[in-house]
Amino acid sequence: MITRFVSLVAALMLAATQVAIATEMKFDGLAHPLGFQTPNSSVATTIAETYDFIFWITVVIGLLVEGVLLYAIFRFRRSSKRGVEKAKKFSHNTPLEIVWTIIPVIICLAITWKAYEALFYLKRMPEKGMTVEAIAYQFNWDFRYPDLGITGAEADKPHAELSSAGVERYVKDLVVPVGANIKMDVTAVDVLHAFFVPSMGVKVDAIPGRVNHVWFNAERPGDYIGQCAELCGGAHGEMFFNVKVLDKADWVKWVNTRRVESGLQPMPAAEIATVMGTTL
Amino acid sequence: MSAEAISDNHGHHDHAPSKKGFMYYLTTTNHKDIGKMYLLTALNFFIIGGLFAMFIRAELAEAGYQLLNHPFSVGPFTFSFSGEFFNQMTAMHATFMIFFAIIPAFIGLGNFFVPIMIGSPDMAFPRLNNWSFWILPFSGLLMLLSFFVPGGAPGAGWTSYPPLTSAAYSPGPGMDMWILGIHLAGASSILGSINFIVTTLNMRAPGMTLFKMPLFVWSMLVTAWLQLIATPVLAGAVTMLLTDRNFGTSFFNMAGGGDPVLYQHIFWFYSHPAVYIMILPGFGIISEVIATFSRKPLFGYITMVWAIIGIAVLGCLVWAHHMFTVGMDPRAQMMFMAMTFLIGVPTGIKVFNWLATMWEGVLEFTTSMKFAIAFVGLFTIGGLSGIVCAAAPVDYQIHDTYYVVAHIHYVFFAGSFLSIMAGVYYWFPKMFGRLMSEKMGSVHFWLTFIFMNVTFFPMHFLGLMGMPRRIPDYNPVFSDLNLLCSIGAFGLGATQILLIINAFWSAKHGKLAGSNPWGGHTLEWQVSSPPPEHNFEKIPVVK
Numbered sequence: 001m002i003t004r005f006v007s008l009v010a011a012l013m014l015a016a017t018q019v020a021i022a023t024e025m026k027f028d029g030l031a032h033p034l035g036f037q038t039p040n041s042s043v044a045t046t047i048a049e050t051y052d053f054i055f056w057i058t059v060v061i062g063l064l065v066e067g068v069l070l071y072a073i074f075r076f077r078r079s080s081k082r083g084v085e086k087a088k089k090f091s092h093n094t095p096l097e098i099v100w101t102i103i104p105v106i107i108c109l110a111i112t113w114k115a116y117e118a119l120f121y122l123k124r125m126p127e128k129g130m131t132v133e134a135i136a137y138q139f140n141w142d143f144r145y146p147d148l149g150i151t152g153a154e155a156d157k158p159h160a161e162l163s164s165a166g167v168e169r170y171v172k173d174l175v176v177p178v179g180a181n182i183k184m185d186v187t188a189v190d191v192l193h194a195f196f197v198p199s200m201g202v203k204v205d206a207i208p209g210r211v212n213h214v215w216f217n218a219e220r221p222g223d224y225i226g227q228c229a230e231l232c233g234g235a236h237g238e239m240f241f242n243v244k245v246l247d248k249a250d251w252v253k254w255v256n257t258r259r260v261e262s263g264l265q266p267m268p269a270a271e272i273a274t275v276m277g278t279t280l
Numbered sequence: 281m282s283a284e285a286i287s288d289n290h291g292h293h294d295h296a297p298s299k300k301g302f303m304y305y306l307t308t309t310n311h312k313d314i315g316k317m318y319l320l321t322a323l324n325f326f327i328i329g330g331l332f333a334m335f336i337r338a339e340l341a342e343a344g345y346q347l348l349n350h351p352f353s354v355g356p357f358t359f360s361f362s363g364e365f366f367n368q369m370t371a372m373h374a375t376f377m378i379f380f381a382i383i384p385a386f387i388g389l390g391n392f393f394v395p396i397m398i399g400s401p402d403m404a405f406p407r408l409n410n411w412s413f414w415i416l417p418f419s420g421l422l423m424l425l426s427f428f429v430p431g432g433a434p435g436a437g438w439t440s441y442p443p444l445t446s447a448a449y450s451p452g453p454g455m456d457m458w459i460l461g462i463h464l465a466g467a468s469s470i471l472g473s474i475n476f477i478v479t480t481l482n483m484r485a486p487g488m489t490l491f492k493m494p495l496f497v498w499s500m501l502v503t504a505w506l507q508l509i510a511t512p513v514l515a516g517a518v519t520m521l522l523t524d525r526n527f528g529t530s531f532f533n534m535a536g537g538g539d540p541v542l543y544q545h546i547f548w549f550y551s552h553p554a555v556y557i558m559i560l561p562g563f564g565i566i567s568e569v570i571a572t573f574s575r576k577p578l579f580g581y582i583t584m585v586w587a588i589i590g591i592a593v594l595g596c597l598v599w600a601h602h603m604f605t606v607g608m609d610p611r612a613q614m615m616f617m618a619m620t621f622l623i624g625v626p627t628g629i630k631v632f633n634w635l636a637t638m639w640e641g642v643l644e645f646t647t648s649m650k651f652a653i654a655f656v657g658l659f660t661i662g663g664l665s666g667i668v669c670a671a672a673p674v675d676y677q678i679h680d681t682y683y684v685v686a687h688i689h690y691v692f693f694a695g696s697f698l699s700i701m702a703g704v705y706y707w708f709p710k711m712f713g714r715l716m717s718e719k720m721g722s723v724h725f726w727l728t729f730i731f732m733n734v735t736f737f738p739m740h741f742l743g744l745m746g747m748p749r750r751i752p753d754y755n756p757v758f759s760d761l762n763l764l765c766s767i768g769a770f771g772l773g774a775t776q777i778l779l780i781i782n783a784f785w786s787a788k789h790g791k792l793a794g795s796n797p798w799g800g801h802t803l804e805w806q807v808s809s810p811p812p813e814h815n816f817e818k819i820p821v822v823k
């Protein structure tokens with residue numbers, strides 16, 4: 001009796017949880033609540049496609065297994081009509097065993113092929129593009145634009161969203177132009193960190209003594225939060241940064257403002273375009 | 281498989297003193313006592329590791345800092361939890377659950393049942409067995425003591441990646457105590473695995489050929505080999521860390537020509553197989569439990585054995601799937617990725633075989649069977665999310681996020697923990713002669729089942745949405761799901777009190793079990809409950 005009651009409550013609670021998750025929660029700025037952030041680069045899109053391919057395969061396998069399991073639980077339970085003597089004694093079925101070995105091997109090959117294509121797309125650095133250096137340290141980031149002679153600016157006011165829970169957070173901007181290949185050179189000066197921007201689909205470890213590379217090409221202007229993703233000490237959770245994607249006119253303006261602030265001559269737009277590897 | 285256990289009472293009297301005091305347990309060489317002590321130790325450290333998890337979930341319940349950075353006074357002293365303290369909690373939660381709860385729990389069950397299941401009076405090296413047990417609680421205590429030294433416990437994750445763990449960034453002695461604790465736990469584990477291998481290969485009763493051994497014995501044998509091969513490598517990694525910290529070497533120090541990534545390779549060469557050390561014995565237990573309560577022989581026994589061996593061999597070749605973001609050659613990533621996918625094949629075979637064992641059986645839903653069925657259903661989720669994690673391109677997005685936390689908890693909680701529970705409810709009557717309360721067991725099962733899913737399932741979403749792991753505060757968009765996880769975690773933690781009450785109450789007051797309460801066919805069900813001092817009055821002959 002108790003068991004029946006508890007299992008009923010269990011089923012109801014699980015169902016309620018699912019419904020609550022599906023309907024009640026809203027995630028601002030996430031077009032895909034409960035999934036990846038909306039991809040904002042071909043890199044992130046490639047990852048999302050690879051994920052979808054594998055995800056749906058795992059869903060089919062998962063439903064198959066859970067379905068058979070549930071069927072067996074209800075169909076083969078012991079009852080007044082089904083005593084112990086009803087249990088069959090078989091313990092082999094060679095054709096079946098061959099089938100459920102071969103099919104998973106084929107699925108593995110399919111997933112490997114799909115992932116292989118994505119892997120080499122993501123890992124081949126584009127020839128044209130602008131190099132930006134990200135240097136991680138306990139507990140912040142520095143961004144440098146070696147071909148423009150400038151660095152990122154300090155944050156001048158607390159980040160609105162990230163400070164909403166009562167902790168004032170000054171978050172540096174990584175400013176990039178829309179539509180250009182951004183080639184990141186990522187390193188660290190003290191311990192391991194990781195450069196992670198979910199909406200761009202990039203994550204790579206920042207390792208002292210090594211320079212790691214990732215690239216992305218932002219498709220829409222806006223602000224996209226990035227964060228350190230490798231445990232790096234007491235304030236690891238505070239290592240936010242903000243990828244500020246500007247349209248091309250704003251970007252040229254921003255570059256020249258920074259150049260003037262650093263005591264350099266403004267750069268002609270054409271020259272900035274050459275550095276970016278695109279046309280303006 | 282059947283056996284003849286001839287029980288003519290021929291005045292072979294018990295050597296055990298009637299009252300068992302501390303000295304008895306300190307010096308006992310009886311595998312059954314040692315097995316129980318392992319289980320009790322595992323339970324204690326499970327509680328400690330669980331409390332650490334409660335701290336983590338309390339801090340993460342809402343956006344903003346809940347426990348951290350809020351000074352509070354106890355008498356004349358003022359304390360404040362720092363970010364470092366939060367890191368100590370995550371590091372020690374994993375360390376205690378892995379090295380001092382899950383692994384010892386399986387070794388405890390193995391210690392008690394492997395000798396009986398193969399028809400042996402004891403382990404091959406009973407004194408070594410005593411020694412490998414007694415190292416363990418003290419290495420756990422050493423780790424705990426690190427909370428009280430200057431600088432506190434190590435707070436660099438259970439993975440302890442340098443340079444964060446180098447002398448410059450973790451200056452206190454806590455890190456060294458962690459390293460020595462790992463050395464001791466590793467020594468215990470290596471000695472224990474030698475004992476298991478020798479016992480299984482040399483102490484089997486006449487007629488008990490290798491391919492007649494119950495699947496649990498097979499799984500412990502393969503696990504022991506994995507421990508023997510992999511644990512010394514972990515010892516090597518932490519020894520290099522120790523000398524880097526204290527004796528001026530530069531294995532992992534780039535300023536001296538070393539490489540921090542080297543540590544990760546060596547560490548994961550142990551720590552990926554460690555996942556199988558923590559799941560293969562569970563596979564063995566589940567095979568025993570499902571066959572018994574389906575009233576059918578295990579489906580595909582031979583393929584089950586080869587699947588375990590296959591998983592173990594492949595498991596030693598995939599370590600760098602934890603390191604896809606370190607900037608490895610894509611061709612190497614490709615190989616590690618493909619090998620990891622392949623592990624899905626033998627794992628799938630095991631799941632299908634369990635389903636086929638239940639098929640057309642007569643299922644009896646004892647608490648043990650409930651845990652076993654939940655294992656099959658939920659471990660499958662952990663296995664499938666493992667395929668997702670193993671795809672290198674997808675891993676660039678979910679590595680070091682809560683997706684990985686969700687995945688590993690569906691492996692260690694839905695996998696290891698549920699299988700340990702299936703084993704405990706199944707074998708408790710054999711160990712103590714009394715049945716555990718099925719009613720309380722059933723409530724324990726259902727609450728555990730609900731709360732573990734409430735705790736760990738939303739973590740998949742958090743990870744996909746981009747919440748990194750090991751952070752005490754987060755982007756406020758993640759707060760709803762985090763609150764759900766925390767509610768689940770507190771429920772899950774509180775539920776385990778039922779297990780403790782049930783075990784301690786039933787050991788004294790439970791219904792008498794008799795020698796074979798479940799109708800099992802393996803050798804342990806042919807001796808009395810609890811089994812006599814040397815298990816068998818005469819060595820059984822297996823036909």
Ligand SMILES: [Cu+2]
Binds near residue numbers: 232
């Ligand atoms: Cu960091």
Ligand SMILES: [Cu+2]
Binds near residue numbers: 555601
């Ligand atoms: Cu692994």
